[in-house]
Amino acid sequence: MTEADSALDQILIGELTTPVDPRLHTLVTQILGIARPLGVLFYGSGLRQFDPEGLFDFYIVLERLSDWPASPAAMLANHLLPPNVFYAEHEIDGQVLRAKIAVLTMQQLRAGASPRSADTTLWARFCQPVRLVWVRNPEAADTLLSIIRSCVTTAAGWAARLEEGAHPPEKWWEALFRRTYRAELRVEQSARGSVIMQGQDARYAALTRPAWQSAGLAFDETGGCVAPRLSTAQRLRAERRWERMARKGRWRNVARLIKAAFTFKNGAAYLAWKIERHSGFVLKLSPFEARHPLICLPRLLWRARRIFLSGMQG
Known part of the structure; x- marks a missing residue:
């Protein structure tokens, strides 16, 4: 392990082990049930x-997709286009x-x-x-740490290659997040990258130098x-590759949305919660609708439309 890797690990270990609200540990325990994965990462x-x-x-x-309960079709979908996504809710301490x-x-x-x-996700x-x-x-903790470190060095490498000039360390990351939001066809605006950075400038600034060193990039400071010391040819190659990745990334995320329509477990409950959170109206689900959201989707969307219309009419 290089000195730069060690410097990154010192920061990342502190983050990975920072305590979270105890209710989240209870929530994760209930989500897992009897399953024993390698690890659970919390972000966002x-x-x-x-x-x-x-x-x-x-x-x-x-460790293996078979370690999580899922149908053969869902496991195949996760093998071809990971990850599979599902929604869960549990009452913890009355909330x-x-x-x-x-x-x-x-x-x-x-x-x-x-x-x-080729995927930025x-x-x-x-x-x-x-x-x-x-x-x-x-x-498992050590392996996850090494993978998180790889995420940081990969991101820092792209940040260095996709912008030019000299900037404060944190500004390289802000520009990168604008790029990744556009590449992933996210519903949020690319300005969301600035929201991610809020209150975190010192963190990203501390990561920049060791991450570039770990990625094998030399740089100047003024x-x-x-x-970063990169030639015009290196930047052009990176830009061309990024554009290819971005085009494929948009189609990949469309494919993920289509896949989610068939594999998003508890999707109807998620839809009902989103409607209630954003409109204040409760979309009550029958047991059949909760179990078969895809079959009932047209009816659920029609009921949601009526709820929004009634809200607009007072």
Whole structure:
């Protein structure tokens, strides 16, 4: 391990082991049931600001896809286009906590963290602050740490190649997140990258130099600004590759949305919660609708439309 890797690990270990609200540990325990994955990673807006009325994002990392209960068709879908996603809610200390959970294997996570990956989905998420809220053993923790480090170095490498000039360290990351939001066809505007950075400038600034060193990038520093030493040809090659990745990424995310229509477990409950959260109206589900959201989707959408119309009419 290089000195730069050690410097990164010092920062990342502190983040991964930072305590979270105890209710989240209870929530994860209830989600897992008897399953024993390699680890559970917590990230996203719920980590940046705890909101018991919001949605918490978790990634369950498995040794094998067969370690998580799923139909053969769902496992095949997860093998071809990871991750599979599902929604869960549990009452914890009198408060209903809700979660969106993604499931994938350690091998899939490692592949998505690599600079060779053509998909930005994983490294763009896990270069951000992450908490390890459940882990099977120290060996799994060490492996997850190394993969999170790879996400950071991959992200930092792309940040260096996609911008020019000299900038304060944190500005390289802000520009990168604008790029990743556009590449992933996210519903949020690309300005969302600035939201991710809020209150985290010092964190990203501290990561920049060791991450570039770990990625094998030399750089210059002048007056608080840093500039990687890259030729015009290197930047052009990176730009061309990024454009190819972005085009494929948009189609890949469309495919994921289509896949989610068939594999998103408890999708009807998620839809009902979103409607209630954003409109204040309750979309009550029958037991059949809750069990068969895809079959009932047209009816659910029609009922949701009536709810919104009634709300607009007072």
